[in-house]
Amino acid sequence: MFFADRKKKAQALVKSADADALLITHLPDVRYLCGFTGSNAALAFYGRRVVLFTDGRYTTQARQEAVGARVVIAKKSALREACAWLETAGATRCGFDAGHTTVAALDAMREMVSGKLRRRFFLPLQSPIAKIREVKDAGEIALMRESALLGCRLYEHILGFIAAGISETAVAAELEYAARLAGAEAMSFDTIVASGLRSALPHGHATGARLPRNGFLTLDFGVILNGYCSDMTRTVYLGRASETERGVYDAVLAAQEAAVAAVAPGATCGDVDEAARSVLRQAKLDRWFTHSTGHGVGLEIHEGPRIAAAQQQKLEPGMVITIEPGVYMEGKFGIRIEDMVLVTATGHEVLTPAPKAWTTL
């Protein structure tokens, strides 16, 4: 039933874009619209017809997975055959995703349309399905809850493993192994394990560096479960912290909680960003907060909306965003705390309720 609703939204988009057809090739969009998870697909919409073009590797899988779309196994190119079909079916103006189509692919698409139609046939749209995907439906929210909770369980697991002297890559390996055992299809992105001085790198991927006796450890990781990404960050302390270290941690936590509290339908993304930034400004730490406050998450790890300074976009019920302010003092240490937050009809719900008060190991 969710697929039928999503299909309707795509069809409405075709009309509002002043087109009569739509070609979707970005794989997460294809999955969103019809459930197909293969690595080669072109989903063509014309009138009430929806056709999924893929190749011979996916003959069985496409028939099993695709909902509400006829499956065509292309002999050579799924993309080219989709374009040829659209013209034959009667389409004259076809929206396509300019954000995910290479110049070479567009040339190949054009070649399949006959001369008299070709000039006006393809209409570039800016990531049309991405906009629809910003608001999750009930089916997606149920899956994202599970994915986020698995992340929380893994965090608890890894706390029992962390100790001074262990390498960052060993921590990442243990986390990822446990994730796979628990049913994760993959990690949402390269696991970030950044310890000691390296915690000051906002995106410090795990290296051979050993966890310090005294210092911060930032863990930023996510799992993909049933196609949906989780994303969370916790920063813990190994050993005995200085007063400064505690003070900065408390400020980041206060900023993070202020931004979470600001999440509600109708609030602008800029308001939520400012809620975090103003706390760090008061603590004279804002110059170390060098990125935006958060991002949408779903089938992909980074989706809309952007939770950043001056963003006028308003939050809507069903959006799932991250709130992840951080402070990175080069040559010293860094701290980031990140939750996934669902915008509800009346406010918000944190999907990653793992502890984030000061944790010493």
Ligand code: ZN
């Ligand atoms: Zn993250």
Ligand code: ZN
């Ligand atoms: Zn994130």
